[in-house]
Amino acid sequence: LSSDEEMTAHALADSDTPEGVAFRENLQRREQARKAFVEADNDSSHRRALLRRVRPHRGTYEKGTWVMYWRRKTRNNTWEKGRWHGPAQVIVQEGAKVVWITHAGSLLRC
16 A cells, blocks of 8 residues: 555545555546446346246246236238237136236137
């Protein structure tokens, strides 16, 4: 920090000496670098999360649970392979895979 062994970091940061000014500038650069790192790290984590496909819940559904459901494309649209619909309400679950839901007044088997 300083060639003076008795001078503390706080006193150096508060002083108007050239060493104190350099110390404050160095602290400011470190703080800016830390903020930039945190921002970049959060941005890349968010981007990775958006690129991942959502994995549907494979557990049991209770009656009345609100869910979203995936339907494959029904039209001859080459851009859309399917999409999420909902929210829908669970009526009953048969076994591990079949779930009966209601959405917009329709009964659907998923």
